Each structure stands twice: as structure tokens, then as C-alpha cells.
Amino acid sequence: MLAEIFHSALPTLMLRRANGTKGREVGHVRFLAVLILPLVLVLTGDVDGVSAQVIAPIETPYTLIDDESRTQLEVGAETPLRGNGPLTGYAYVLLTRPHFLAEHVYLRAVIAPVYATGELIRDHWPTTHSALGFGLGGGLFAAGYTEFRDGRVDKEASFSGNTAEATLAYYLRRPKVAGVLPFEAQISVRPTYVLYDRNKDTSHRFRLPEDSAIYRVRTGIRLGGVPPDLFPESAVELSLWHQLSYRAAAGRYGLPERPQQTEHFTQETWIRLGGSYSFWGTQASAFLNAGIAEDTDALAAFRLGGGLRLRAEFPYMLHGYNVDEISARRFCLVNLAYRFPLWPGQDRVHLDLLADYARVDYLPGHRLPHSGLAGVGANLSVALTKRITLVAGYGYGIDAPRGHGFGGHEVVALFEFKY
Numbered sequence: 001m002l003a004e005i006f007h008s009a010l011p012t013l014m015l016r017r018a019n020g021t022k023g024r025e026v027g028h029v030r031f032l033a034v035l036i037l038p039l040v041l042v043l044t045g046d047v048d049g050v051s052a053q054v055i056a057p058i059e060t061p062y063t064l065i066d067d068e069s070r071t072q073l074e075v076g077a078e079t080p081l082r083g084n085g086p087l088t089g090y091a092y093v094l095l096t097r098p099h100f101l102a103e104h105v106y107l108r109a110v111i112a113p114v115y116a117t118g119e120l121i122r123d124h125w126p127t128t129h130s131a132l133g134f135g136l137g138g139g140l141f142a143a144g145y146t147e148f149r150d151g152r153v154d155k156e157a158s159f160s161g162n163t164a165e166a167t168l169a170y171y172l173r174r175p176k177v178a179g180v181l182p183f184e185a186q187i188s189v190r191p192t193y194v195l196y197d198r199n200k201d202t203s204h205r206f207r208l209p210e211d212s213a214i215y216r217v218r219t220g221i222r223l224g225g226v227p228p229d230l231f232p233e234s235a236v237e238l239s240l241w242h243q244l245s246y247r248a249a250a251g252r253y254g255l256p257e258r259p260q261q262t263e264h265f266t267q268e269t270w271i272r273l274g275g276s277y278s279f280w281g282t283q284a285s286a287f288l289n290a291g292i293a294e295d296t297d298a299l300a301a302f303r304l305g306g307g308l309r310l311r312a313e314f315p316y317m318l319h320g321y322n323v324d325e326i327s328a329r330r331f332c333l334v335n336l337a338y339r340f341p342l343w344p345g346q347d348r349v350h351l352d353l354l355a356d357y358a359r360v361d362y363l364p365g366h367r368l369p370h371s372g373l374a375g376v377g378a379n380l381s382v383a384l385t386k387r388i389t390l391v392a393g394y395g396y397g398i399d400a401p402r403g404h405g406f407g408g409h410e411v412v413a414l415f416e417f418k419y
Helices: 002-013 020-044
Strands: 050-055 070-080 085-097 105-112 115-123 130-139 145-149 152-177 181-198 212-225 235-247 252-255 258-261 265-279 282-292 302-304 326-341 349-362 372-383 388-402 405-418
Touching (some): 152 252
Parallel strands (some): 050 085
Antiparallel strands (some): 070 085, 070 405, 085 105, 105 115, 130 152, 235 265, 282 326, 326 349, 349 372
């Protein structure tokens, strides 16, 4: 098994400093082996306990209007080393184009193999400091749902969902604070139609939610912003958001012995505060995310877990836990990271030390033994070129229930190519 090879071979592949060019080249080869082995494990699912393959639903990772043109390929995958959990992954291209077709037209698009969304924004209209956007999107698996119970994925109660959507957005943009931090308010209306379908493992006794139109209205205000990069050099953000959703067709779904209910009206409020700062060749970051969703259901609740940062604009990461393992009505989450070169005199190979802690008020029926959830992890990143970055990571979920005890083991592989 590749997992056995990985566990036995990893220690011998650790880099030792060597003198001379040949030593450095050998070191680079060894580091690539350390990165590639976890990548193979994740992408092939060849680890103990992988019970399902899940395409992670993708959200636009960046909705701030700026002047940077981007073409980025982002790939990520995560799976447990042990325990009952899914292999979760995503791949997409992010495009942002200021001055697209005309001076005051801005394009933002996310293109995945089976999903795409895009928005055209007319800046400086209808007033000098405002903008109006219109977008279309949709695709397969964009509204899929993976059910977790007591730290284990419940394949029989998991299902996929396909979407078609439109977006109308208004942006109020003020001059940058101190000439550095953008200040922007948003209001968007996003009607979506969702068609639910069974996965190959969904129980025949499971009743799917009703296909439905869902109308979402989101308002928010943001100072600063976090660029959609694996490792932004510096960033600061303070933002507050509220979303109100109306589901036209609500009702019962689920297994006969464990029925669940979708609600017509749901609403969520959340905040993000934090930033990252580079100093002396290293980087430290700290972020606080908190949310409350008193009127919600399992399909609209906050989902926490995993280490896939760029699959959403507001990722609620808990290293060592399955992606979206935790369903919360209320939560407070702190993410800390410290990144530094693995040895002096170079800026290609870095080690990230990660620590997360969350206090969670669970959605009824999705409670875990502990309300306080801690996770730690480490990421090894190699900049193959200025445009290509590979990352292999490990996370340990201290309070993740696994078997008869606690302790979740997750491996993550990330790839970024900036064209």
C-alpha cells in the first residue's frame, strides 16, 4: 500500500543540509519526494479509512473589486489518514480582469471542470463611488451535502446537488483608508435553482430534499481584504456580513428513522477580523471568525473543518478535522499561523506551523462530545518557480471523535499556478 510506503519512507526523505550545489540539488529532490508522496496519497485515496470521494462545493474566493489581473489555477485535496472520512477535493481557475472590454468594466470568474460562475461589473456607475454587477453561474455538485455523525461520514445520508444561478450586486466603494486599505460595501441578490440527486452510496430509503428555488440576499461591509493566494504577503481585513435566504420548497427529508427538515427562511450573520504580517523573512497571521445562525437548517448551517483555504471566500478551517465535519448554529473560531524558511538564505522552502481553536454551538442532531475544538498542523511548501507552489500538510484534530477516542489525522495537498 502507498500509505505504508509513505509512513516508512518519510523519515529517510527529510532534507539534510549539504555543502555545494550538488548537495542543494539532492535536497530539492528529496523535498519534492516529501511533497509528492502525500499528493499521491490524497489524490488516489490510498489511505486507511477513506470511505468516499467528494467534490468540494466551490464559492468565489474573492469578491473585492481591485486593479490586479489574475489567472490562477488552484487545486486542493484532503483526506483522513485513519478513520471514516471522505477524500475531498477541488480544482478551478480564477480570473480577474480590470478594464475588461472597456475602461470601467471588471470581470471576475471561477471555472471548474463541472462548474462555472462569472460576474461582469460596471465600475463608477450609477455614481462615481459605486459599481453594479451581473453574473451567471451553475454546474454539477455545486450544492452537494456530506453528512457527518459523531465524526464519521454517513454515506447513506449524503447526496449531491446541481445548481443554476444569477447574481445582481451593488458595490459602494470609498477611497482607500490611509491610501492603503480598500473600503467597500456590498449588497447582492442571488436567485438559485437547486436539483438534488443521489450519490452512488445514498440509501434508497433516503428521501431527498425537494428541488427548489432559493433566493439569497447578502449585505456586507469590508475594510481591507485577503487576496486569493495560498500565501499572501500581507493582508488585513475587518468585515461584517448578513445573509437572508428563502427556500421556496421546504419540508422533510432524510432517513425514515432520522427525519430532518428544511426551513423556508434562514439567516446568518458573520464577522472576520485579522491579518497577516511579514517580518525578518517570516510571516505571522491571526484571524478571528464568528457567526450566528439562529434560524437555520442542516443545508444552511455554518460548516467548519479541514484545511482547504481557497475553496471559499470565508473558509472556516480546523486542521485535523474532516472538511465540513462540524455543523454549527453559532461559533467562534481562531486561526493562527507562523511561516518561516526551513533553512536560512533561501525563500523557496517554507514550513507553516498552524493552530486552531473553535467554540461551537452545534446544530441539533449534529453534536460532538466537546464544544471546544482544537486542531494543530504543519504545512511544507515549495515554490518550484515564482508562479508554481506545491504544499503538503498534516493536521491533527485534538478533539475530533475517532473510534473509541479522540484524535483526527488529515493530510492535505495544495497546488497553485499563477499565469
